[in-house]
Amino acid sequence: xxxxxxxxxxxxxxxxxxxxxxxxxxxxxxxxxxxxxVHYWGKIFSGDIxxxxxxxxxxxIAWKNDEAIIFGKHIITKRKVAxxxxxxxxxxxxxxxxxxxxxxxxxxxxxSIVEEKTQxxxxxxxxxxxxNGQEGMAWHSDDxxxxxxxxxxxxLTFGAKRKFAIKHKKTKHRIVFELGHGDLLEMKNETQSxxxxxxxxxxxxxxxxxxxxxxxxIK
Ligand SMILES: [Mn+2]
Numbered sequence: 001x002x003x004x005x006x007x008x009x010x011x012x013x014x015x016x017x018x019x020x021x022x023x024x025x026x027x028x029x030x031x032x033x034x035x036x037x038v039h040y041w042g043k044i045f046s047g048d049i050x051x052x053x054x055x056x057x058x059x060x061i062a063w064k065n066d067e068a069i070i071f072g073k074h075i076i077t078k079r080k081v082a083x084x085x086x087x088x089x090x091x092x093x094x095x096x097x098x099x100x101x102x103x104x105x106x107x108x109x110x111x112s113i114v115e116e117k118t119q120x121x122x123x124x125x126x127x128x129x130x131x132n133g134q135e136g137m138a139w140h141s142d143d144x145x146x147x148x149x150x151x152x153x154x155x156l157t158f159g160a161k162r163k164f165a166i167k168h169k170k171t172k173h174r175i176v177f178e179l180g181h182g183d184l185l186e187m188k189n190e191t192q193s194x195x196x197x198x199x200x201x202x203x204x205x206x207x208x209x210x211x212x213x214x215x216x217x218i219k
Pocket of ligand 1: 140141142197
């Protein structure tokens with residue numbers, strides 16, 4: 001489910017929210033008003049299937065605490081990450097060099113399901129594990145040099161439902177999605193040039209969320 005609001009128009013009428021919700025479930029519709037494209041499928045798996053993927057991913061992925069260099073300081077996050085791809089690509093973000101692990105059969109299965117939905121092809125996947133609502137992600141764009149510019153990024157969620165906000169860099173127009181168990185969302189075209197996104201922290205969530213972002217890297 002998602003709601004759309006401008007900072008000046010914080011609360012929408014219930015009726016309007018319903019219309020937006022129905023529109024959002026139509027994956028052919030662009031959820032962004034301008035400067036990019038976001039498509040939202042809602043749940044693409046039953047609860048049972050999602051639960052199986054969640055458990056398998058939790059147990060089989062090589063989760064590691066994320067690292068960053070911020071203001072010259074080496075930071076280790078509570079949030080865990082893993083990076084898988086077609087080849088052992090070298091990749092740099094937050095000033096840390098990383099090497100991709102090779103796809104597992106489970107990830108290849110999810111990749112092909114997502115590719116069938118989005119009609120895109122991905123060669124890598126960044127996974128994030130948020131243990132609870134205290135762990136989030138600050139505002140950023142996925143505009144690293146290693147990513148195909150104006151490419152597609154597909155986000156698949158298992159576990160706890162968390163807010164995912166997208167904000168225009170200039171107009172500050174904001175759209176907030178709630179991404180839950182089995183939900184798929186795609187960002188593409190100029191989205192990363194004009195919009196930033198985040199996962200806000202919250203005291204209301206006490207269980208983990210696993211998020212997979214399938215990406216197109218420059219080979
Ligand atoms: Mn991102």
